[in-house]
Amino acid sequence: MAYKLSKWDLSALYPGYESAELQSAFDMIEEQVTSFEGLRDKLKADMPEEQFLQAVKSSEETARVANKLYSFAGLSFSADTQDQQAQSLQNRVLQFLAEVENRTLYF
Template sequence: MNSTYIQSTWSTADLFPAHDSQEMESAFAEVEQRTAVFEKHRPSLTPQISKEDFLKIIKEIEAVTRIMQKIGAFAELRFATNTQDQSALNFIARFDQFRADITNRTLFFSLWWKDLEQEAADRL
């Protein structure tokens, strides 16, 4: 007995209703806001930073990353559905530019961590 599989497109509704929805704009705004908060931690990045402050910073960048992953997944899935869709291409371009900006603004943390002495890193 053979079963017939009917192929259908996936739904991105669990991520966002649409690329131009209020939820999507709110996600972009939240990333922007959280990145601004994250940037304010830059002066506190010293080898003597407390574990508590370090954890706050980590949680902030994790939140930014989580939202960015959700937006990116939506963009890629929408584009994969129809690679000729101009609005999907435009949204991918918008997201790529936004991601580049956020990455540039948060790069200082990775550079600080990379240069941190092993003893301080082990403590954290």
């Protein structure tokens, strides 16, 4: 019996390259990072515990969305390395997340 390759269904992550959900992930990360940057001067030993805990939770949620975004881009590219949209998305995600990392390195 011959094995038939099936195409990966990545719609559990995002519906597609141009989906509102995918763009929303970029927007959410940007908003969180901008908000996070505002905390930089407040990160001190006497920072209220609740405020610090909220910053950690926001950081964790941002990381979760970033990982989902990275996974979708990487899996899309791995599924078809000749797909120009997948290549473009992977490059966009890698550049975007590198910028995010640089902006939040202090935490």
